[in-house]
């Protein structure tokens with residue numbers, strides 16, 4: 001039996017031409033292709049998507065591309081962690097088949113000027129805080145859908161609004177790839193795994209747990225029958241502020257449209273974006289009757 005360190009590295013391709021060759025061969029061999037789009041600096045959250053892809057497909061490809069068009073001018077594009085060799089080792093342990101790690105010029109050759117604007121679901125929350133972000137996300141994801149023509153693509157609920165934007169995009173533009181959204185993977189203490197967690201000092205890491213605690217408090221209030229959004233939001237803010245978080249938003253929204261809610265009729269999604277020192281973290285939790293309690 002092979003040990004993890006002996007596992008075979010996934011095939012690494014950098015160009016669109018190589019990618020198409022490799023995928024054509026897999027398709028010709030009758031293999032069902034699963035795509036996991038990422039920006040790298042992989043962690044267990046990403047790997048859970050790879051495993052979900054393996055459960056449904058028999059050729060699993062991961063794209064690793066820090067997409068410049070989804071970063072604002074004052075965001076962390078330059079310092080975003082790039083750890084391709086380590087990423088490939090993790091993917092070997094999961095027995096992924098292929099990694100596509102293109103250069104910027106391969107994705108956006110000179111002359112590129114077409115962008116995708118998804119409608120109202122992209123407007124509030126992240127859309128408002130990060131103008132242009134979802135335009136960049138939708139554009140690169142549509143390009144990946146076209147490049148891979150995968151049978152299914154796997155995304156995380158960790159980026160809740162992004163998952164709705166991608167579902168809308170896929171439905172509106174007749175994408176043939178099935179969109180799957182998988183649960184958020186958390187650290188042992190509840191912090192949602194994120195490539196950006198590595199920016200946190202150990203002291204800030206402790207304070208970042210306030211996101212998890214505020215979602216647990218929202219869940220608890222909802223379970224006890226609270227339906228006034230303002231009451232739940234006030235409790236979330238209190239917990240975040242007591243940890244020194246600078247809140248971009250901490251709000252309840254309709255789980256499908258993302259419209260803000262004043263009263264919960266049936267279900268809601270609690271959405272958070274909080275800056276801990278200079279690290280901006282997002283998290284969310286669905287409040288649904290009969291939903292399972294939050295557990296890391």
Ligand code: AMP
Nearest residue numbers: 038039040045155156158159184185193
């Ligand atoms: P990123 O590399 O941050 O762009 O994320 C790539 C994909 O992994 C996206 O679909 C994310 O929603 C998903 N993802 C990131 N963190 C997690 C997590 N903690 N649990 C599940 N999925 C995640």
